[in-house]
Amino acid sequence: MRLAVVPGDGIGVEVTEQALRVLDAVLPGVERTQYDLGAGRWHNTGEVLPDSVLEEIRGHDAILLGAVGDPSVPSGVLERGLLLRLRFELDHHVNLRPAKLYPNVATPLAGEPAIDFVVVREGTEGPYAGNGGVLRRGTAHEIATEVSVNTAFGVERVVRDAFGRAQARPRKHLTLVHKNNVLTNAGDLWFRTVQRVGEEFPDVTVAYNHVDAATIYLVTDPARYDVIVTDNLFGDIITDLAAAIAGGIGLAASGNLDVSHTNPSMFEPVHGSAPDIAGQGKADPTAAVLSVSMLLAHAGETAAAARVESAVAADLASRDPKRPGSTGEIGERLAAAAAD
Numbered sequence: 126m127r128l129a130v131v132p133g134d135g136i137g138v139e140v141t142e143q144a145l146r147v148l149d150a151v152l153p154g155v156e157r158t159q160y161d162l163g164a165g166r167w168h169n170t171g172e173v174l175p176d177s178v179l180e181e182i183r184g185h186d187a188i189l190l191g192a193v194g195d196p197s198v199p200s201g202v203l204e205r206g207l208l209l210r211l212r213f214e215l216d217h218h219v220n221l222r223p224a225k226l227y228p229n230v231a232t233p234l235a236g237e238p239a240i241d242f243v244v245v246r247e248g249t250e251g252p253y254a255g256n257g258g259v260l261r262r263g264t265a266h267e268i269a270t271e272v273s274v275n276t277a278f279g280v281e282r283v284v285r286d287a288f289g290r291a292q293a294r295p296r297k298h299l300t301l302v303h304k305n306n307v308l309t310n311a312g313d314l315w316f317r318t319v320q321r322v323g324e325e326f327p328d329v330t331v332a333y334n335h336v337d338a339a340t341i342y343l344v345t346d347p348a349r350y351d352v353i354v355t356d357n358l359f360g361d362i363i364t365d366l367a368a369a370i371a372g373g374i375g376l377a378a379s380g381n382l383d384v385s386h387t388n389p390s391m392f393e394p395v396h397g398s399a400p401d402i403a404g405q406g407k408a409d410p411t412a413a414v415l416s417v418s419m420l421l422a423h424a425g426e427t428a429a430a431a432r433v434e435s436a437v438a439a440d441l442a443s444r445d446p447k448r449p450g451s452t453g454e455i456g457e458r459l460a461a462a463a464a465d
């Protein structure tokens with residue numbers, strides 16, 4: 126496997142180092158190319174993602190990304206120009222974000238909720254598509270638009286993927302999360318697509334929640350969810366909430382998938398570059414490590430993927446949540462456990 130590594134900024138660099146340590150422990154000899162992209166490169170050269178680098182990255186089998194974004198760079202330059210450009214150019218239409226509460230992991234929710242669902246977030250469209258603009262900027266009459274783009278093709282392929290995932294899980298239950306009472310154009314397309322594609326998956330039960338209500342149920346009754354399918358923006362927001370209820374943002378992994386395998390898929394923690402804790406060894410690298418597990422599973426290295434996940438589960442079960450250890454200590458423990 127040829128792996129492109131983009132550590133990025135802030136804690137992205139710190140957690141990626143630990144994730145690679147665990148990868149080396151379970152699958153030595155992966156051919157890696159590290160790409161210096163992010164705030165440092167932008168300051169030094171003005172470059173965000175040169176076309177030649179994008180093409181080089183495209184030639185790999187998979188990508189491991191830390192996180193991008195830095196307070197010294199105008200907001201959006203790296204997030205849009207680097208992260209979203211990678212997702213869009215490489216057609217990462219399925220953004221897969223599991224939420225699983227591992228045994229003995231603390232949740233802010235009352236009782237012992239069963240949290241084990243996966244969010245299938247559309248990854249290339251919605252309000253993130255970059256369709257919009259500004260009129261009369263800086264005046265009292267400024268108008269700013271971000272138009273949500275939802276194509277029949279884009280919605281159908283992610284809905285179909287979500288149904289497939291639901292069918293492969295024991296509960297076989299799919300929830301569409303949207304806001305079709307207000308966003309009637311896009312919401313209607315999503316709703317009709319779920320109904321139509323659902324006819325091909327008669328064994329999958331289907332539910333619908335408005336996104337605002339979904340934030341209630343995620344906190345009061347997360348066990349109702351099995352597979353959630355939703356658009357790019359709603360998926361971004363509810364997966365931070367999902368992370369928070371399932372042990373914290375430091376544990377939440379994700380995969381940006383081109384399920385056709387035409388382009389390399391990209392694996393990254395759900396979190397960002399966390400400038401508030403960067404450089405202090407406080408970042409939990411577990412999300413990045415679980416992203417490696419997802420990467421390995423996607424690459425067909427199922428035994429190695431399972432070893433990484435088991436190492437994480439065992440470590441979480443024995444961790445002192447108040448003193449989990451530094452970024453490097455957690456990485457060292459996980460690498461040792463995964464190597465066994």
Ligand SMILES: NC(=O)C1=CN([C@@H]2O[C@H](COP(=O)(O)OP(=O)(O)OC[C@H]3O[C@@H](n4cnc5c(N)ncnc54)[C@H](O)[C@@H]3O)[C@@H](O)[C@H]2O)C=CC1
Nearest residue numbers: 192193194195204374375396397398399400401402408409
């Ligand atoms: N995929 C990516 O590259 C993403 C990049 N960003 C960018 O990251 C920067 C910071 O964004 P924020 O909104 O602050 O989100 P964030 O996810 O970086 O941080 C939110 C909160 O979670 C904490 N946190 C995050 N990861 C953690 C970890 N592994 N261990 C322990 N605590 C952790 C942070 O300390 C902070 O309090 C911005 O530039 C943003 O645009 C944000 C989200 C995703």
Ligand SMILES: CC(C)CC(=O)C(=O)O
Nearest residue numbers: 204205208209361395397
């Ligand atoms: C920084 C954004 C572009 C992405 C984000 O927050 C996410 O994908 O979770």
Ligand SMILES: [Mg+2]
Nearest residue numbers: 361362365395
């Ligand atoms: Mg996010």
